[in-house]
Amino acid sequence: MACPWTTLPSLHSATKSQILTLGFKGMQNPSTSPYPKFQRSHIFPPKTQLGRFTCRPVLALPEAPNSSSSAAFKEKTDAQKGEDEDEELYSKILEKNPSDVEALKVLLYGKMRKGKTKEAVTYVERLIDVQPREVEWRLLQALSYELMGQLTKAKRLFKEILKERPLLLRALHGLALVMHKNREGPAVFEMLSKALELARSEKRVTEERNIKILIAQMHVVKGDLEEALKEFQDLVSENPRDFRPYLCQGIIYSLLDKKMEADEQFETYRSLVPQEFPQRGFLDDVMIAAKTESREQLQKDFDTEFSSNRKEPTATMQ
Numbered sequence: 001m002a003c004p005w006t007t008l009p010s011l012h013s014a015t016k017s018q019i020l021t022l023g024f025k026g027m028q029n030p031s032t033s034p035y036p037k038f039q040r041s042h043i044f045p046p047k048t049q050l051g052r053f054t055c056r057p058v059l060a061l062p063e064a065p066n067s068s069s070s071a072a073f074k075e076k077t078d079a080q081k082g083e084d085e086d087e088e089l090y091s092k093i094l095e096k097n098p099s100d101v102e103a104l105k106v107l108l109y110g111k112m113r114k115g116k117t118k119e120a121v122t123y124v125e126r127l128i129d130v131q132p133r134e135v136e137w138r139l140l141q142a143l144s145y146e147l148m149g150q151l152t153k154a155k156r157l158f159k160e161i162l163k164e165r166p167l168l169l170r171a172l173h174g175l176a177l178v179m180h181k182n183r184e185g186p187a188v189f190e191m192l193s194k195a196l197e198l199a200r201s202e203k204r205v206t207e208e209r210n211i212k213i214l215i216a217q218m219h220v221v222k223g224d225l226e227e228a229l230k231e232f233q234d235l236v237s238e239n240p241r242d243f244r245p246y247l248c249q250g251i252i253y254s255l256l257d258k259k260m261e262a263d264e265q266f267e268t269y270r271s272l273v274p275q276e277f278p279q280r281g282f283l284d285d286v287m288i289a290a291k292t293e294s295r296e297q298l299q300k301d302f303d304t305e306f307s308s309n310r311k312e313p314t315a316t317m318q
Contacts, residue, residue: 243272
């Protein structure tokens with residue numbers, strides 16, 4: 001399956017806090033992208049919206065136009081025009097062949113980039129009809145319903161995936177977040193503990209470690225930063241060469257406003273993450289966001305994104 005995000009805008013269109021939150025939610029597996037292929041469109045959307053996050057408005061004095069800003073504006077306008085033309089072209093292809101997978105994918109990712117989740121669902125469900133064994137589409141379907149605030153349906157869809165693939169990390173992650181938003185409390189950790197025991201019993205070492213990292217991250221989502229630090233420190237003791245726990249600890253220390261400790265963890269992360277790691281640039285942006293955003297803003301963004309009281313924004317659900 002071709003990567004749909006290769007021509008999307010870069011991370012500079014996101015706020016620091018959004019980059020940080022995205023990074024924290026996506027660091028389960030160091031051998032893959034921090035986000036699965038269908039979620040990459042949430043990381044690199046247009047400047048006005050960031051997938052599931054609505055960007056904060058930028059308040060600044062107006063600037064006199066210059067050649068570089070004019071060129072950037074023209075480039076952005078041309079890109080949007082090109083994308084709209086692509087959507088029109090592939091819509092016509094679908095009229096002739098409603099099962100054309102490539103056309104469905106182009107339109108799906110286009111809707112996701114624009115934050116039009118409700119419209120995107122129609123395409124992902126058509127893809128499921130055409131490719132019922134493709135788990136990516138089922139994961140995206142569940143994610144989309146979560147984004148629209150339909151948590152009961154999202155939970156059911158994630159659980160259906162896990163019946164077939166009980167150690168699929170993306171499904172475990174999605175289910176854990178939906179359960180947290182549903183205020184299911186300890187049941188989140190009970191569910192993850194069962195998955196962890198299964199991984200151990202089947203001697204699935206990679207999955208076992210990834211689930212441990214997910215459990216530690218869910219403690220942060222819950223707001224129990226001290227317990228999360230303990231979990232990550234245990235993970236470091238088990239494997240001091242894995243860069244993920246250091247990056248996560250740096251984020252936590254940033255939330256605790258412990259700059260010296262955060263810098264130490266970030267430095268260790270930088271020394272361990274391979275230069276050739278495909279997503280190093282993205283994770284470096286996560287680190288920079290944690291180092292430069294204020295503690296109050298970081299906490300506010302985490303509370304906003306992960307609060308069980310949170311309601312999905314309706315402005316981008318078109």
